[in-house]
Amino acid sequence: MKKVMLIGYGAMAQAVIERLPANVAIGWIVARESHHQAILARFHGDVTPLVDPLACEGVPDLVLECASQQAVAQYGEAVLRRGWHLAVVSTGALADSELETRLLNAGGKLTLLAGAVAGIDGLSAAKEGGLQRVTYQSRKSPASWRGSYAEQLIDLGAVKEAQIFFEGSAREAARLFPANANVAATVALGGVGMDDTRVQLMVDPATKRNTHTLHVEGLFGEFHLELSGLPLASNPKTSTLAALSAVRACRELAQC
Ligand SMILES: NC(=O)C1=CN([C@@H]2O[C@H](COP(=O)(O)OP(=O)(O)OC[C@H]3O[C@@H](n4cnc5c(N)ncnc54)[C@H](O)[C@@H]3O)[C@@H](O)[C@H]2O)C=CC1
Numbered sequence: 001m002k003k004v005m006l007i008g009y010g011a012m013a014q015a016v017i018e019r020l021p022a023n024v025a026i027g028w029i030v031a032r033e034s035h036h037q038a039i040l041a042r043f044h045g046d047v048t049p050l051v052d053p054l055a056c057e058g059v060p061d062l063v064l065e066c067a068s069q070q071a072v073a074q075y076g077e078a079v080l081r082r083g084w085h086l087a088v089v090s091t092g093a094l095a096d097s098e099l100e101t102r103l104l105n106a107g108g109k110l111t112l113l114a115g116a117v118a119g120i121d122g123l124s125a126a127k128e129g130g131l132q133r134v135t136y137q138s139r140k141s142p143a144s145w146r147g148s149y150a151e152q153l154i155d156l157g158a159v160k161e162a163q164i165f166f167e168g169s170a171r172e173a174a175r176l177f178p179a180n181a182n183v184a185a186t187v188a189l190g191g192v193g194m195d196d197t198r199v200q201l202m203v204d205p206a207t208k209r210n211t212h213t214l215h216v217e218g219l220f221g222e223f224h225l226e227l228s229g230l231p232l233a234s235n236p237k238t239s240t241l242a243a244l245s246a247v248r249a250c251r252e253l254a255q256c
């Protein structure tokens with residue numbers, strides 16, 4: 001039985017717990033203290049709630065971050081320094097280039113999950129031949145942008161038709177929208193980097209989906225990908241596919 005340490009106990013973590021493959025168990029959950037009683041009760045003491053991954057007395061086969069960019073900054077380096085395997089879904093944390101360097105030099109094994117988008121394998125392959133242009137657009141409902149920096153750029157309650165409210169680099173997008181624009185960072189890391197990946201963020205009152213549009217041009221030719229994802233019912237910011245990419249990481253663990 002492979003044992004996973006989850007970081008986070010929100011919408012994505014719940015989806016992962018519900019779909020956990022056979023031969024994989026959650027051993028520890030790093031969560032806010034307010035969640036600890038609920039974790040103990042739900043798993044009848046079989047899962048240890050922690051406030052810090054380093055309080056773990058065992059050795060997890062995988063540490064699966066499903067929490068926030070802030071959690072990656074807080075725990076990522078220490079987890080990797082222990083020689084553990086860390087899979088990160090809050091990839092936008094790497095928009096902080098100093099943190100990126102520390103994570104890459106810490107040892108262990110760092111996996112960046114594809115999250116809510118597809119095509120990262122093709123993008124990375126295309127990079128081998130040279131890329132000329134990578135653009136990424138995210139289109140979500142007003143509910144998905146609520147509570148984010150978007151509220152300072154646009155009146156979400158008054159939007160009548162689809163509107164772009166942010167244009168900039170992947171680095172800016174990932175840092176300004178930490179719960180909404182990790183895909184911008186994922187695309188950047190697979191392609192032309194944080195500063196050269198152009199990003200548009202759009203609010204669309206007519207949609208209930210999270211739509212990711214990727215356009216890539218390079219020596220290989222070009223590709224255009226549009227992925228229209230259903231958000232998790234418990235968090236409209238987060239696409240179901242992002243949670244499924246974390247489940248996939250658990251399945252790969254079960255198979256190795
Ligand atoms: N790469 C991608 O495609 C995507 C990445 N994400 C990332 O996944 C994260 C989680 O998504 P959801 O579960 O939907 O969010 P959520 O807001 O429902 O849950 C996040 C949970 O993590 C906990 N948390 C945050 N920072 C923590 C810390 N430092 N220590 C302990 N617990 C901490 C929160 O208390 C909360 O329980 C998002 O914040 C975002 O960074 C989300 C969607 C797509």
Ligand SMILES: O=C([O-])CC(=O)C(=O)O
Nearest residue numbers: 180181182183210238239
């Ligand atoms: O789940 C999504 O659709 C994308 C998302 O929140 C992110 O990129 O952080």
